[in-house]
Amino acid sequence: MRVTEFQAPKGVPEYFPPRSAAFLAVREALAYPAEHAGYGYIELPVFEDTALFVRGVGESTDVVSKEMYTFLDRGERSLSLRPEGTAGVMRSIVENRLDKGVLPVKLWYAGPFFRAERPQHGRYRQLQQVGLEAVGGDDPALDAEVIALADEGFKRLGLRQYRLDLTSLGCAQCRPAYRHVLTAFLDTCDLDDATRQRATVNPLRVLDDKRDEVQRQLGDAPLMVDHLCSSCQEHYDAVRGFLSDAGVEWVEAPRLVRGLDYYTRTTFEFTHELLGAQSGIGGGGRYDGLMASVGGSDLSGIGFGLGTDRTLLACEAEGLDVGAGARVDVFIVPIGEAPRHEAVRLLTRLRQAGVRADMAYGGRGVKGSMKAADRSGAPTVVIIGEDEVASRTAQVKNMIDGTQVAVALDSLLDEVQHRAPQEGTS
């Protein structure tokens, strides 16, 4: 029902309490592995030169050809809201000469991305992602590290019902030849015009068509993994070896295709089984020519993007109460005007000491204030009335078991800190 004149733009998710706490927890969990593996944080612009995406991501991709929010600025320059993160990271690495320093350059980022698609469950026009890139090395152990870091993020949240699909898309050496073989095969299939059109743009895409009548014909389709050059084959074997060393489980997915043109060799995708049609919660892969295509040195890199929104949906689908818990440790209930001043002084002291605290505002009755205290979730409530002010004490109530004791105002901070959960346990 429309109750206000304005609405949020179509397809843009909003997070507010209590769910926003879960959103923050998901983002933190996904970023944690990168931060603890030596990756540095990079803060990037939300819009870039349109040409960067056209060149980097690929003109033929749906993302670039029909899903970008593009506009002209006052200098008539064409800018676009970023539809993905890797191109921007490459641009920044080149522009800031990070590629001239220690390699590989390891960076992680988080933030909103934009795609003008038809909204759906888990598919938004403003989507949040946590991503990471390791640039300047084609060591297969690096591929394994990147994949393991993504996997670890999901595991930290307690997710179980997801799967890692893995394959190799070959390189500039072997892919063109394979593509030729695949195209020849597809020519023998009975496909509708739209699909045939898709095949001319990127024949690989046809492989993961969801329709049965198409899949039925693809049983004998040639696969990239059977046409890898020796170098790519060797690399892919090594990646799988290191992935095993890292304790990561995966599923061979020879028909895995990604929507961005820059991927080469190692390619992967995480999907969650409870999310419906938009099941991808993260994906990534290696990109050999990307940096050169945006004007940098010819360095290879590998990275991933994890969907924060979808990962949150996945957690909810699995019934994980991520980020739940009390927002404050202590809640103060003053009774009367003089006690309100004492309460503000106490509140200030508690907060300055690092204790998460709140108090009852708005001159409600004691009952109402206690109700507010209860709803805050605070395990400890401090009650201050006229009598307490006179005796320089406060009633400290344990909301879990209902017990209550008088504590001198001077030792209240100690008392409360003693009761509050220790750092890191909340």
Add this chain to the structure above:
RNA sequence: GUGGGUGUAGCUCAGCUGGUAGAGCGCCGCGUUGUGGUCGCGGAUGCCGCGGGUUCAAGUCCCGUCACUCACCCCA
């Protein structure tokens, strides 16, 4: 961009074949003096998405429109 579904209280929804609106949850208050969560009692809240049409009469039927939603496509 292409299909399907749905729009009724803050939330989840009921309202049969047309007769001017209901439940549960939540919210507020009360159960006597300064104590929450349980329980009991009471209360507030709806241009029934919007516009038009049919009709004595429309939440209920028809048309349009907007929004939301699911799927295709694509992707996180």
